[in-house]
Amino acid sequence: MATSASRDTTTGLKFENSIIKDLEKTEKYKIEPQKRLDVLTCQAPYLFGAPIDPTKAKGYPVVDIVINGHILVELKKQTSNGTAEQKIPWAMQTLQHQIDRSDEYDHGIMVLSGPNRQEIKKGEGWTLKRLFLEDKKWRDTNRLICPDVTIMSEEEFYEEFINPYINNE
Numbered sequence: 488m489a490t491s492a493s494r495d496t497t498t499g500l501k502f503e504n505s506i507i508k509d510l511e512k513t514e515k516y517k518i519e520p521q522k523r524l525d526v527l528t529c530q531a532p533y534l535f536g537a538p539i540d541p542t543k544a545k546g547y548p549v550v551d552i553v554i555n556g557h558i559l560v561e562l563k564k565q566t567s568n569g570t571a572e573q574k575i576p577w578a579m580q581t582l583q584h585q586i587d588r589s590d591e592y593d594h595g596i597m598v599l600s601g602p603n604r605q606e607i608k609k610g611e612g613w614t615l616k617r618l619f620l621e622d623k624k625w626r627d628t629n630r631l632i633c634p635d636v637t638i639m640s641e642e643e644f645y646e647e648f649i650n651p652y653i654n655n656e
Contacts, residue, residue: 502564502600502641503551509645510554513652519553524585548581554648558594559585565601565613572615575599575638576629583633595636598644616640 552560565571582595602612
């Protein structure tokens with residue numbers, strides 16, 4: 488019988504709770520964590536421009552955070568080998584799908600946290616983080632598919648949404 492080593496699968500929840508706590512500290516935002524969205528999604532909504540078929544819908548997505556009722560925020564943390572990277576394009580397309588089909592939302596943000604695999608000795612963490620954040624060709628292509636979704640690092644998110652509003656004593 489094959490066994491697998493246990494690993495911490497709570498890093499995403501810890502990251503989410505940390506971001507929510509810091510957003511609340513600013514006293515600038517209305518925060519809605521784990522918000523169930525109202526528009527059904529299905530497999531690869533924008534793949535090859537295919538129309539959405541509600542009969543193939545997989546359910547109502549839940550976004551990590553909604554800020555001020557109109558900004559959708561999806562958080563992805565990768566601290567070990569895993570599948571977070573494979574979820575990035577799909578998650579961004581899901582955010583765009585919600586924005587396109589709702590009068591409520593006008594912008595989406597995908598926040599990436601965790602080390603690049605090349606930066607730590609164990610060889611764990613993100614393999615494609617630099618591609619997502621820095622590769623112009625990938626970003627330009629993705630902007631065509633998801634024009635209202637921004638991808639940024641955790642540090643960039645803090646610089647834009649948290650640090651300017653917290654008194655760092």
